[in-house]
Amino acid sequence: MTKYKKFIPVNTPLLNNSDALAVFKAIKSGWVSSEGPDVKEFEIKLAKFLNRKFGCAVSSGTAALEVAIKALGLKKNDEVIMPSFTIISNVNAIIKNSAKPVLIDVDIKTWNIKIEDIEKKITNKTKCIMLPHIYGLSNDMDKILKIVKKYNLYLIEDAAEVLGLKYKKKYCGSFGDISVLSFYANKHITTGEGGMLLTDNRLINKKIRDYRNLCFGLKNNRFNHYDIGWNYRYTNIQAALGLNQLKRIKQIIKRKYEIGNYYYQNFKNIKDIIIQPPKLSYCKNIYWVFGIVIKKSSKISAKKITQKLLKKNIGTRPFFWPIHKQDALKKYSYFKNLKLKNSEFISKNGFYLPSGLGLTLKELKFIKNTLINILK
Numbered sequence: 001m002t003k004y005k006k007f008i009p010v011n012t013p014l015l016n017n018s019d020a021l022a023v024f025k026a027i028k029s030g031w032v033s034s035e036g037p038d039v040k041e042f043e044i045k046l047a048k049f050l051n052r053k054f055g056c057a058v059s060s061g062t063a064a065l066e067v068a069i070k071a072l073g074l075k076k077n078d079e080v081i082m083p084s085f086t087i088i089s090n091v092n093a094i095i096k097n098s099a100k101p102v103l104i105d106v107d108i109k110t111w112n113i114k115i116e117d118i119e120k121k122i123t124n125k126t127k128c129i130m131l132p133h134i135y136g137l138s139n140d141m142d143k144i145l146k147i148v149k150k151y152n153l154y155l156i157e158d159a160a161e162v163l164g165l166k167y168k169k170k171y172c173g174s175f176g177d178i179s180v181l182s183f184y185a186n187k188h189i190t191t192g193e194g195g196m197l198l199t200d201n202r203l204i205n206k207k208i209r210d211y212r213n214l215c216f217g218l219k220n221n222r223f224n225h226y227d228i229g230w231n232y233r234y235t236n237i238q239a240a241l242g243l244n245q246l247k248r249i250k251q252i253i254k255r256k257y258e259i260g261n262y263y264y265q266n267f268k269n270i271k272d273i274i275i276q277p278p279k280l281s282y283c284k285n286i287y288w289v290f291g292i293v294i295k296k297s298s299k300i301s302a303k304k305i306t307q308k309l310l311k312k313n314i315g316t317r318p319f320f321w322p323i324h325k326q327d328a329l330k331k332y333s334y335f336k337n338l339k340l341k342n343s344e345f346i347s348k349n350g351f352y353l354p355s356g357l358g359l360t361l362k363e364l365k366f367i368k369n370t371l372i373n374i375l376k
């Protein structure tokens with residue numbers, strides 16, 4: 001099999017003329033900064049879509065997580081429980097706010113947090129669970145909410161990867177005291193960069209808005225700031241682009257599902273790989289990306305496979321590296337000697353395939369055939 005005529009990147013966004021026109025109109029209106037009307041409209045419409053009272057757009061999903069911890073008033077050494085298999089943004093947000101991350105392994109089937117291990121790690125310092133939904137599957141929210149209620153914890157729900165995914169009848173992003181989204185280029189709705197915090201609590205919403213925007217003075221002296229905040233504002237140009245995609249969100253989710261389901265149907269019987277299930281009793285996979293873990297029984301390693309794919313012009317990404325193995329965090333003693341075997345196993349042996357909305361059927365078929373050939 002010869003290589004594909006041009007490189008197939010791991011993500012290709014799909015933006016159209018009406019998106020370009022929306023951006024053009026925003027620019028021509030003169031509203032380019034965060035003060036513009038499209039920012040408010042995007043916040044209101046997305047919050048409505050997810051059945052939340054308030055939305056607050058920020059400059060990235062990473063920024064959203066930092067603001068979330070701050071707005072919940074977590075203090076030095078307050079413990080936040082999170083899975084080890086996720087993006088580093090989760091742990092960064094905790095550490096940057098001087099709180100303490102407590103890591104849990106993930107379930108080998110869903111790659112989401114191993115719920116049965118959570119209670120073992122709860123202490124009287126535990127204040128919060130930070131919960132990403134990984135790749136396309138929801139966490140079991142009834143079980144999570146039961147723990148949150150029992151121990152009186154906050155829940156920060158990280159729905160960055162799963163806009164449009166439902167847990168039972170409710171959208172992910174509707175469960176957290178604060179839920180967060182990302183609009184990076186590989187997300188369902190992309191505005192290049194960007195993120196949003198969602199909450200139903202008026203007071204928390206007020207804090208989120210203040211921390212996003214430098215905590216400007218409250219009364220008659222605007223420039224006498226009442227606390228240390230960030231400039232994590234989001235621009236009107238980005239919001240115009242986001243709003244236009246929101247109109248076709250159902251179509252976007254459908255297309256993502258079609259790509260993931262195509263891979264699933266073609267790979268489900270290959271014995272040396274682990275893939276996320278297409279559905280669980282409480283949700284249907286929406287396949288943000290299509291991840292593959294190579295089993296120990298395989299004659300060929302994940303690294304070798306991705307090298308072979310690259311030679312055929314197919315891009316891939318390795319999985320997240322476990323948080324407890326991050327060089328950046330070695331100076332903290334939190335995770336010394338910690339062993340979380342599922343997180344370590346899937347990180348070492350996992351990669352994902354091109355899954356962007358702009359992928360063509362021809363590219364999909366080529367990727368499928370190439371991988372099947374490699375795994376034969």
Ligand SMILES: Cc1ncc(COP(=O)(O)O)c(C=O)c1O
Pocket residue numbers: 060061062063086087089090132133158160161182183184193194195
């Ligand atoms: C679960 C999760 N949370 C947060 C983020 C960070 O979002 P951003 O890239 O917008 O900072 C990502 C990014 O992919 C993510 O996967």
